[in-house]
Amino acid sequence: MGVRFLPIKWLVIILLNIGKPSDARAVNTLATSEFDFNHHDLSKSQGRCELVTIPMCRDMPYNETFLPNNLGHATQEEAGYEAHQYYALVKVQCSPALKTFLCTLFAPVCNILDRALPPCRSLCETARAGCEHVMLTFGFLWPEMFECKRFPPNNDLCVNGDTQLGTPVEDHLPPPGSISPVSPDSSFKWKYGNSFVQTPGKSPKNNLVSAIKELKCPADWESHDHSIGDELPECGIPCKTFSPSEKKMAAIVVGIVGACTLISSMFTIITAMLDPSRFQYPERAIVHIAVCYALLAIGYLVGAIWGSEISCHERFVVYGPVSASCSLLFMFVYFCTMASHIWWVLLSLTWFLSAGLKWGGEAIAAYSQYFHLAAWGISAFLSMATVALQYVEGDPLAGPCALGIQRSPQLQYFMLYPLLILLTIGTIFFILGFLALFRIRREIKRSTTVNSATDMVSTGGQRSLLWDQPQDLNAAVVVKEGAARLELLMARIGVFSILYTVPAAVFIGSLIYLSTPTSKSGVLAPIIGSPRRNSQMLFIVLLVRYISNMCFGSALVVWVWSRKTLLTWKLMCCPPRSPPSLPRT
Numbered sequence: 001m002g003v004r005f006l007p008i009k010w011l012v013i014i015l016l017n018i019g020k021p022s023d024a025r026a027v028n029t030l031a032t033s034e035f036d037f038n039h040h041d042l043s044k045s046q047g048r049c050e051l052v053t054i055p056m057c058r059d060m061p062y063n064e065t066f067l068p069n070n071l072g073h074a075t076q077e078e079a080g081y082e083a084h085q086y087y088a089l090v091k092v093q094c095s096p097a098l099k100t101f102l103c104t105l106f107a108p109v110c111n112i113l114d115r116a117l118p119p120c121r122s123l124c125e126t127a128r129a130g131c132e133h134v135m136l137t138f139g140f141l142w143p144e145m146f147e148c149k150r151f152p153p154n155n156d157l158c159v160n161g162d163t164q165l166g167t168p169v170e171d172h173l174p175p176p177g178s179i180s181p182v183s184p185d186s187s188f189k190w191k192y193g194n195s196f197v198q199t200p201g202k203s204p205k206n207n208l209v210s211a212i213k214e215l216k217c218p219a220d221w222e223s224h225d226h227s228i229g230d231e232l233p234e235c236g237i238p239c240k241t242f243s244p245s246e247k248k249m250a251a252i253v254v255g256i257v258g259a260c261t262l263i264s265s266m267f268t269i270i271t272a273m274l275d276p277s278r279f280q281y282p283e284r285a286i287v288h289i290a291v292c293y294a295l296l297a298i299g300y301l302v303g304a305i306w307g308s309e310i311s312c313h314e315r316f317v318v319y320g321p322v323s324a325s326c327s328l329l330f331m332f333v334y335f336c337t338m339a340s341h342i343w344w345v346l347l348s349l350t351w352f353l354s355a356g357l358k359w360g361g362e363a364i365a366a367y368s369q370y371f372h373l374a375a376w377g378i379s380a381f382l383s384m385a386t387v388a389l390q391y392v393e394g395d396p397l398a399g400p401c402a403l404g405i406q407r408s409p410q411l412q413y414f415m416l417y418p419l420l421i422l423l424t425i426g427t428i429f430f431i432l433g434f435l436a437l438f439r440i441r442r443e444i445k446r447s448t449t450v451n452s453a454t455d456m457v458s459t460g461g462q463r464s465l466l467w468d469q470p471q472d473l474n475a476a477v478v479v480k481e482g483a484a485r486l487e488l489l490m491a492r493i494g495v496f497s498i499l500y501t502v503p504a505a506v507f508i509g510s511l512i513y514l515s516t517p518t519s520k521s522g523v524l525a526p527i528i529g530s531p532r533r534n535s536q537m538l539f540i541v542l543l544v545r546y547i548s549n550m551c552f553g554s555a556l557v558v559w560v561w562s563r564k565t566l567l568t569w570k571l572m573c574c575p576p577r578s579p580p581s582l583p584r585t
Contacts, residue, residue, distance in 0.1 A: 049110035057103035064110035095130025250398035261553035265294035282350030292340035293553025303400030311394030318394035330401035348429035356436035507548035
């Protein structure tokens with residue numbers, strides 16, 4: 001872009017008038033007669049030239065800038081911070097003159113005068129004509145300090161710029177459909193370049209600042225082999241996103257929760273192996289859930305111990321098929337996570353079949369192969385699909401490789417939405433089964449014979465839990481004990497279900513927070529330092545994600561903890577001694 005800065009004739013005039021203060025002041029007055037911002041006190045800093053360091057203006061046709069600039073900034077750091085508030089408009093390319101206009105204001109070309117050269121009014125009007133309607137579309141007004149009347153008309157002491165580029169302004173606008181007009185008075189999203197929400201009482205300029213900060217790739221994140229969405233090419237998440245103390249704390253928390261989950265799950269599995277008669281359907285699904293959580297805990301423990309080595313590749317967090325160990329660990333954890341939630345749905349389904357439809361344990365077990373196909377098959381398919389689509393991402397904190405650390409669509413479609421569906425279906429079956437148990441309880445209390453009461457409880461699929469002690473021959477006593485044991489069973493099922501539902505809801509809530517996109521391609525605000533979500537909040541949310549995903553495994557012991565379980569373990573640890581054989585006579 002050619003820029004006409006200072007014609008030869010004015011150079012001659014200025015050189016001839018060097019040493020004539022009055023004439024110099026006259027020239028200065030001519031340049032500033034219509035250009036007075038009253039933005040800063042320019043007398044506080046002596047004019048000087050220095051190399052251009054503002055990133056947006058480094059590729060201008062000059063390499064030195066004059067300070068203080070046209071807005072009174074004494075340093076380029078101060079000017080650069082404010083200039084990058086408008087970087088989004090430059091990226092949108094709403095006007096070919098905008099970049100020259102902004103750089104002339106914030107990083108004016110070095111000259112032999114005692115002040116910076118302002119942009120000409122025509123340059124401002126060209127930039128405004130192309131970009132003002134884009135800003136108005138999203139509720140922004142053209143900044144008052146950019147009011148074109150403040151700048152001098154075209155003369156030889158202002159930067160005019162070559163705005164005749166041969167292409168209309170419309171050719172530099174975003175593609176059709178990439179931005180959506182909305183009312184300036186309502187909440188809105190900028191869907192091109194980045195997105196943010198304007199809230200009542202907040203300045204549009206502050207929202208624009210937030211958008212720009214989310215667009216910018218920090219200097220230490222630049223990488224030719226990485227990209228974060230379409231807006232941040234050659235940008236990757238460094239492995240040092242979190243401090244060593246935060247990583248250590250997260251590893252300790254994940255290690256403690258993982259160890260508790262592993263111990264609880266293994267206790268449940270071993271108990272089922274010692275006394276398999278107690279774990280017929282529908283309770284058999286609890287054993288499969290315990291297997292999933294035991295494996296899941298192992299995956300998280302591996303991530304807590306060797307997470308930095310697995311999740312990082314050449315100083316940056318892994319994204320895609322870069323690390324085989326990261327992909328394998330991700331498949332392991334993702335498979336166990338999905339399988340555990342599917343088995344919960346199957347547990348709720350079998351409870352409903354047993355209590356609501358009065359299916360026996362043998363009838364339910366006849367469909368067990370379909371249960372296994374659904375749980376393991378769907379989980380395996382989703383795991384292989386995510387790896388094949390190169391959605392694997394490293395975890396910058398302390399967890400194993402996962403989904404949705406850098407981009408949101410993968411997390412939404414392959415984890416958030418499936419888990420919401422599974423939680424909804426499982427809750428429906430659980431409620432239906434629980435209502436059926438209430439009906440059975442009511443019918444038991446109305447029963448008058450031992451056989452009828454026994455049959456009622458048996459249809460609930462829990463006869464072994466309710467009738468595992470010697471029965472009294474008195475029918476009334478048996479009915480009363482049966483009702484009491486059914487109430488105890490209902491309380492256990494209720495507590496057990498709450499112990500699953502609450503952590504699952506919290507886990508889904510953390511996924512919703514993490515999967516909130518801030519751009520068209522799904523760049524996540526937390527991971528790129530959004531001012532709306534600080535790193536401390538991201539640290540807390542990731543910890544909640546780890547804990548809630550394993551929490552239910554730690555509660556499995558609630559179901560198996562009973563007097564019969566203690567007797568089973570006692571027999572295993574201290575088997576009864578066989579009576580000594582009598583000597584033969």
